[in-house]
Amino acid sequence: MANAATTGGAGEERVDRSTNPWLVAVVVALAVFMEVLDTTIANVALRYISGGLAISSDEASWVVTTYLVSNAVALIASSFVAQRYGRKRFYLICLALFTIASILCGLAWNLPSLLIFRMIQGFAGGGMVPVSQSILSDSFPPEKRGQAFAVFGIAVVVAPVIGPTLGGYISDNFSWHWCFLINGPVGAFALVLVYLLVQEPEALRKKREEMRRQGIRFDVIGFLLVATFLGALELVLDRGQVEDWFDSTFIIVTSVICVSALLASIPWLLTAKNPAVDLRLLATRQFSSCFIVMLATGAILIATTQFVPQVLQQNYGYTATWAGLALSPGGFVTMVMMFVAGQLSSKVQPKYLIAIGAGIIAFAMYDVTRLNPDLNFGFFVWSRLYLGLGLPLIFIPITSASYAGLRPDQTDQASALINAARNTGGSIGVSIASNVLAHREQWHQSRLVEHVVPSDPAFIETMRNLQHFLMERGSPMADAQNQAVGLIGEQVRMQASYLAYIDVFHVLAVISACAIPLALILRNIDLKTGGGGGAH
16 A cells, blocks of 8 residues: 655645555646646637637637636635545536536537636536645655646646647648537546545645534635636736727726625635635745745746747648648657656745746747747757756746645645646736737837838839849739838738747736746745745
8 A cells, every 4th residue: 555645834644545646646647637738729720710600800819708708707716615525526517517517518500608617627527637736745645646636737837838739630631629519538437547646635624624624614705716816817908908908998898897795805805714815825935935936937938839830820721630740759859858847846945946946947948039930940940949948947846846845635725826836827828828819019110111112222223133033034014013011011021920929928928037036035945845934
């Protein structure tokens, strides 16, 4: 019988298990992979969904927004519900709901039905991920927890990378419906394995009985306040660029709701007897640093996963499938590095691994600023390989470090908050990148057109050469002149686009670099017991 620790804190309890914890890790990772995959697989299928349901592209984008909002909201409730009604039972219900909702998404007959099913899918998925992390934490002793989180990390980090590739291939060659229907057999398989293999520690059963005896109830008010804050924040971040930010009444009203809910939630959560979110965790140096670094990690992961395929399709003419394939080799490197990082996490202090990982990612982002029209497929493959080297060095240690020093009853809360940080960070990263791209493209274009004037010698020479080139190919002089102006205008637009994407990657490089000092202020932890200064 193998022993597994329930937490990394002092006074940890152990539970006898008759199942190999690595089987549990693989099964849990499979379910998480399926859930995280759905955060990006639908992105590349939106134009197919738009055509299939006869809706606009703006309406189709709500397919992504509803999932993100409901996913963020569910993360908050997952901790209490798992503790009060049983972690395994809650996990099975979430997995079953997610699988059923996925099938219904694939069978949706119009936009309202798709959005309803997508919302259910997001709620169920939001409950699965933090509980999965808690299951892994309880299934392995602290000295092996880094390796266990490596399996979990593969699901969380690689799934968003595979999403665009898989979604593009399915949409290009089959139907967008299969982006959701493929979850059916995978979910059913995972459901059976979780039921057979996953067990609950005795400490959690005792905690559940104690909560029942004491009549502890769910903090409905705290949950509604935090859910409103996170839901409104996700809406503002996801819809801001589309709605033209604060020129939109919708964005203004949603922002007011977001800020009001945040301000109201802080005093409530700090004084409530059993708060929906334990804000005191965020008041500790260890956990708050981990939280912020995970925000930055989520921002880099999701922003690059969205914007690298975007630049390949818009500026280099790649198909959705080939744009996704440019990311795939980096996914394989990430998988290998997850296990390397898992091994290193039991030998090297997390703060040093995180700092090194953040440095590698900053270099990878800076390397992409060499963007120009002559780049080939290999350049983007290598840029993703560099990123694949750095991400695991952050993800595994930050996950392990966030549990250091926590009590057994805090692990579910910690899981929920860390995963909320990753999800919210992803939305923040995409929002920042979208804004930088839009505004800097306008700025660069306005600067470039200053030189496209008849008094500029370079413009005169270019016009003369283009007209001569076009006339040699049969265009009349008047047409050749108009065509030359059009070609120059298109070139200006393309150059402005390249320069704007360069600015985006500069910003992402700065975000990565900011994680380095945050990592170095983390406390040293006991690598054998997982204990440390996290609770201080």
